[in-house]
Amino acid sequence: MPRVQYNDLIDFGYRLLSKLGFAEDDSLYITENAAFTQAGGVQTHGAVLLANIESQCGSSIDPKHRPKVEREQAGMALIDGQGAAGPVCMRLAVELATRKARETGVAVVSVRNTTWIAGLGAYLAPLAREGFFAQLLAQSSKCLDAAPAGGVDACFSTNPMAIAFPTDADPVVADFSTAAMSMGKANTLAKAGRKSNQPVFFTKAGELTDDPKAVIDGGAMLPAGGDFDGHKGYALAFWIEALTAMAGGSCNNPAGEQRQSFTLIVIWGEAFGNMDWVRSEMHRMTARIHATRPRPGVKSVRLPGERLQTQAARSRTEGVDIADSLLATLNAAAERRGVKPLAAEA
Amino acid sequence: MPRVQYNDLIDFGYRLLSKLGFAEDDSLYITENAAFTQAGGVQTHGAVLLANIESQCGSSIDPKHRPKVEREQAGMALIDGQGAAGPVCMRLAVELATRKARETGVAVVSVRNTTWIAGLGAYLAPLAREGFFAQLLAQSSKCLDAAPAGGVDACFSTNPMAIAFPTDADPVVADFSTAAMSMGKANTLAKAGRKSNQPVFFTKAGELTDDPKAVIDGGAMLPAGGDFDGHKGYALAFWIEALTAMAGGSCNNPAGEQRQSFTLIVIWGEAFGNMDWVRSEMHRMTARIHATRPRPGVKSVRLPGERLQTQAARSRTEGVDIADSLLATLNAAAERRGVKPLAAEA
Numbered sequence: 001m002p003r004v005q006y007n008d009l010i011d012f013g014y015r016l017l018s019k020l021g022f023a024e025d026d027s028l029y030i031t032e033n034a035a036f037t038q039a040g041g042v043q044t045h046g047a048v049l050l051a052n053i054e055s056q057c058g059s060s061i062d063p064k065h066r067p068k069v070e071r072e073q074a075g076m077a078l079i080d081g082q083g084a085a086g087p088v089c090m091r092l093a094v095e096l097a098t099r100k101a102r103e104t105g106v107a108v109v110s111v112r113n114t115t116w117i118a119g120l121g122a123y124l125a126p127l128a129r130e131g132f133f134a135q136l137l138a139q140s141s142k143c144l145d146a147a148p149a150g151g152v153d154a155c156f157s158t159n160p161m162a163i164a165f166p167t168d169a170d171p172v173v174a175d176f177s178t179a180a181m182s183m184g185k186a187n188t189l190a191k192a193g194r195k196s197n198q199p200v201f202f203t204k205a206g207e208l209t210d211d212p213k214a215v216i217d218g219g220a221m222l223p224a225g226g227d228f229d230g231h232k233g234y235a236l237a238f239w240i241e242a243l244t245a246m247a248g249g250s251c252n253n254p255a256g257e258q259r260q261s262f263t264l265i266v267i268w269g270e271a272f273g274n275m276d277w278v279r280s281e282m283h284r285m286t287a288r289i290h291a292t293r294p295r296p297g298v299k300s301v302r303l304p305g306e307r308l309q310t311q312a313a314r315s316r317t318e319g320v321d322i323a324d325s326l327l328a329t330l331n332a333a334a335e336r337r338g339v340k341p342l343a344a345e346a
Numbered sequence: 347m348p349r350v351q352y353n354d355l356i357d358f359g360y361r362l363l364s365k366l367g368f369a370e371d372d373s374l375y376i377t378e379n380a381a382f383t384q385a386g387g388v389q390t391h392g393a394v395l396l397a398n399i400e401s402q403c404g405s406s407i408d409p410k411h412r413p414k415v416e417r418e419q420a421g422m423a424l425i426d427g428q429g430a431a432g433p434v435c436m437r438l439a440v441e442l443a444t445r446k447a448r449e450t451g452v453a454v455v456s457v458r459n460t461t462w463i464a465g466l467g468a469y470l471a472p473l474a475r476e477g478f479f480a481q482l483l484a485q486s487s488k489c490l491d492a493a494p495a496g497g498v499d500a501c502f503s504t505n506p507m508a509i510a511f512p513t514d515a516d517p518v519v520a521d522f523s524t525a526a527m528s529m530g531k532a533n534t535l536a537k538a539g540r541k542s543n544q545p546v547f548f549t550k551a552g553e554l555t556d557d558p559k560a561v562i563d564g565g566a567m568l569p570a571g572g573d574f575d576g577h578k579g580y581a582l583a584f585w586i587e588a589l590t591a592m593a594g595g596s597c598n599n600p601a602g603e604q605r606q607s608f609t610l611i612v613i614w615g616e617a618f619g620n621m622d623w624v625r626s627e628m629h630r631m632t633a634r635i636h637a638t639r640p641r642p643g644v645k646s647v648r649l650p651g652e653r654l655q656t657q658a659a660r661s662r663t664e665g666v667d668i669a670d671s672l673l674a675t676l677n678a679a680a681e682r683r684g685v686k687p688l689a690a691e692a
């Protein structure tokens with residue numbers, strides 16, 4: 001797989017977004033979050049965000065638009081994206097939520113009417129490092145991906161969620177879809193001609209299959225938990241739809257316009273008065289988890305999201321893997337905008 | 347299965363708890379929440395709460411003790427149970443959280459050092475009816491039930507969570523374990539000599555099996571999501587441990603004392619300004635879900651938690667099913683305390 005230097009990726013993203021008309025701090029924020037997930041080895045939710053934003057500039061996204069705070073109370077804010085890119089809204093949401101949570105103990109900020117923010121965990125990692133316990137839940141209003149438990153017709157997007165919290169060392173940052181998998185993963189499997197290791201897809205006719213092409217061709221997938229525990233993913237997916245409605249956004253609506261919504265919930269750990277205890281208990285738990293006997297075929301038991309963070313740290317010095325197709329997509333965007341391409345080693 | 351009249355169950359619980367020394371309003375609150383889950387058909391997390399509390403009165407529970415608010419800010423409170431029963435702490439948590447959320451938009455209340463609260467959803471249903479979006483996450487500090495994803499040794503209790511939100515009709519109330527199943531369900535399967543429909547248990551030796559006896563005999567179970575999606579349940583289980591530490595409670599510790607902790611997060615829907623929109627979007631989504639084609643063997647697609655609520659409503663007029671063994675347990679507790687037994691029709 002081609003590899004780029006971490007700083008070259010940051011530089012590339014910054015130049016592309018600046019050329020599109022984003023402010024300096026927005027360009028850096030977006031690029032750093034995209035680079036974190038890319039450096040963590042996730043080809044579907046990392047640097048592709050840069051190309052995604054480029055493709056929408058002039059239609060869904062205006063780099064000069066600012067998200068608008070529609071309502072505000074001591075512990076909450078409601079933001080309308082108003083044509084600002086998802087991560088620009090996210091930056092404002094983080095600023096508001098962390099400031100409010102430091103004052104009141106907790107804050108919730110919901111954003112409606114915005115665009116894709118890619119990997120959710122990236123936005124939470126810095127918060128957990130500062131001592132926040134954070135949740136982020138995102139929804140896409142138009143995609144037909146996941147069926148409700150017991151059904152075969154898609155009613156939900158893949159509605160992802162992330163959770164993050166401090167430990168005595170790196171924070172724990174977990175990021176997952178409330179559907180059986182992200183559409184990025186389903187597309188990657190399908191392109192490689194691979195199947196899922198369990199049948200988690202439905203054909204349009206409603207037949208269960210391990211072939212990811214089924215969902216791409218207008219079928220559906222099971223909720224998170226798959227065939228055994230799908231009622232749990234279903235409940236979480238619907239919860240995210242409810243938060244979207246709370247924010248004035250559209251619940252899943254194949255007839256509507258494609259918009260994204262998200263809700264950020266942050267709790268200020270210091271409000272509870274004993275972060276030393278948190279660190280000591282997390283130290284004990286993470287040691288115990290690492291000492292757990294692994295299943296056959298598993299080298300060692302890791303913390304949630306640990307692999308991504310470990311790889312992200314390594315990639316900062318050793319370089320960041322970028323799939324051929326992603327590199328081509330990024331450089332096509334660069335060419336359209338007259339920006340110097342991203343140079344990779346083969 | 348024996349059946350009791352709903353009002354007889356309420357009357358029985360009230361009399362038993364009053365005899366134990368609980369205040370009138372605590373007795374009613376505990377009984378009504380236990381009865382809701384029991385009426386919903388859940389034999390493992392309903393009326394058994396009454397017997398559980400009886401068995402701990404004189405050791406872990408003192409009916410006269412009041413939970414203590416250790417810290418408080420505009421949007422948060424930290425409560426130490428101090429020997430008060432779990433549901434008594436829950437009642438205070440709900441009072442504080444809903445009052446604060448109406449003022450600030452959101453509130454989080456964490457409780458440490460308390461006892462079992464049984465079915466979580468019961469406590470959230472009234473909140474969702476009032477217009478709150480609520481989450482409840484609970485932890486037990488000593489049980490060794492669920493392994494981390496990739497491992498075979500139990501590091502977590504079954505750490506349940508519930509979510510609830512308003513619709514245009516009944517609220518959605520979902521309640522599930524972040525392990526593959528509750529220990530109540532595993533015990534029920536084992537007693538009936540039944541297996542799980544998927545291998546989700548580990549023997550002490552670390553072998554995967556569909557036999558629930560494995561976890562009861564000192565093995566473990568997979569996290570929620572089972573073999574396919576266990577990294578998601580693992581992340582949620584660990585999140586609940588982190589919230590426990592935040593509240594000053596003990597993370598899972600087989601060497602420690604058995605205590606329960608829980609965290610309640612409530613968001614006040616009106617703060618976001620458009621509950622009419624919430625109701626209309628929920629009306630559209632619930633209709634769409636109900637119209638989804640069911641999988642073979644499924645009669646119709648239901649909302650999360652719908653079956654429990656429908657059955658609970660029916661049981662209020664037709665009577666509440668109580669398993670033989672549960673009825674015997676309740677009446678043994680009644681006899682110990684000199685309380686008139688619960689009368690059931692065979």
